[in-house]
Amino acid sequence: MQRKLNALAVAIGLLAAAASVSAQEMVVKIGHVGPVSGPQAHYGKDNENGARMAVEELNAKGVTIGGKKVKLELIAEDDAADPKQGTAAAQKLCDAKVNGVVGHLNSGTTIPASKIYNDCGIPQVTPSATNPKYSQQGFKTAFRLLANDNALGAGLALHAANNLKLKKVAIIDDRTAYGQGVAEVFKKTALQRGIQVVDEQYTTDKATDFMAILTSIKSKAPDGIFYGGMDPQAGPMLRQMDQLGLSNVKFFGGDGICTAKLSELSAGAKSLGNVICAEGGSSLEKMPGGKAWKAKYDAKYPGQFQVYSPYTYDAVHVLVQAMIDAGSADPKVYLPKLAAVNYTGVTAKVAFEADGELKNPAMTLYNYKDGKKVPLN
Known part of the structure; x- marks a missing residue:
């Protein structure tokens, strides 16, 4: 009996210790x-x-x-x-x-x-x-x-002007806070650098058919198209650019399109090879x-x-x-x-600035080679 009571006391003690922890x-x-x-x-x-x-x-x-x-x-x-x-x-x-x-x-x-x-x-x-x-x-x-987008949109426009020497671009955005914001910065910087904005078109973050707006853009013969939006729209857009004979037009976008999945969503489109996108950070490497x-x-x-x-x-x-x-x-x-x-x-x-922005943020440009996203800088 005493042995059982001792065992019970030990068990209660263990439970109490566990509860305390x-x-x-x-x-x-x-x-x-x-x-x-x-x-x-x-x-x-x-x-x-x-x-x-x-x-x-x-x-x-x-x-x-x-x-x-x-x-x-x-x-x-x-x-x-x-x-x-x-x-x-x-x-x-x-x-x-x-x-x-x-x-x-x-x-x-x-x-x-x-x-x-x-x-x-x-x-x-x-x-x-x-x-x-x-x-x-x-x-x-x-x-x-x-x-932020001030770095991304500006960085892409500077690359278009300084490195690619583009003269004419068209701009599309999805009317979201992100898409509209990054497109506005790209436009402002492109104009400052002497690039002509020949067309501006709008879509939504739910759309999948871009033939009408791309046909309008084609008539203006731009060297590049900037898209402010995400990859579920950019993928089909690249496929439809191929269908309209726009495969050689440069295609710019911010981090919203800059994903591994873009290759899959564009389903082997030739236009993928002309994508240049930006991310607000260093490459993984x-x-x-x-x-x-x-x-x-x-x-x-x-x-x-x-x-x-x-x-x-x-x-x-x-x-x-x-x-x-x-x-x-x-x-x-x-x-x-x-x-x-x-x-x-x-x-x-x-480390953060007083307004909550990251101090000294990096920015990386990417393109797609053989369907894989690779850093340019």
Whole structure:
């Protein structure tokens, strides 16, 4: 009988100790939002993979904030690249009292969501939204991990003028905050450099038939076409350019078209060989930890890499580093440390300007050779 009582006492003691350890472990919630449904789901899934990989690695390593062991939890939401769904997802994360947010992917969802995060005091780090307006709203909670459209649109126009010596271009945009913004910067810089803009056309981020606008553009005989939008439209557009005999016209775009999937979406179009696109960061080969990180990513998520997952990975680390520096996961407490963070990530050395923009962001131009995206610089 005494032996049973002793065994029971030991069991109770073990349970109490486990409960005590559990009580000391703090759960920190990191929100992630991107389009994991709809035509842009390949971007959203790639982004979510990067964030999830960071959370899992940090949990395996063990994180302590303010003397307490922390378990990170990723709260992932889908905004389907739709602004209304994006603000609903943002409100949901606010209501869930997440400690920080990585996202959104698109400028059209990120900008309206940023007001909601600002109003509820939750820091937001976007890994991919590039419209300059995001950082011009004066929100102290808003941070960006890559170059904005002022760099991307201008860089492409300068390449067209200085290196390719183009004389005439046409411009198409999808009327989203991203597409319209990057197209406006390209146009402004092209005109400053003496390039004539011979036609401007508009489409949507849902369209797949571009024959009418491309036929109009063909009649103006441009040397190049700039498209402000995403790859689900750029792929069919390249195929239709082939059909209209525009295969030799240069095709420019920002990071929205600059994906591995563009080759698949263009289905072997000759026009793919004339694509020149820009990303607001270094190529994987030139990122501080790019090659090693990509090998880990491909082992975990084979065939899913697109563009931005290294940035979502870094965004999680930057948020957690700020919490560690502050000794608190309370957004009000760690926000000043996030603004002053100095972190060497996979993508770059991360430090922010006063408006939340990344200090000294890189920009890389790419083209496609034999269907594969390769850096030009």
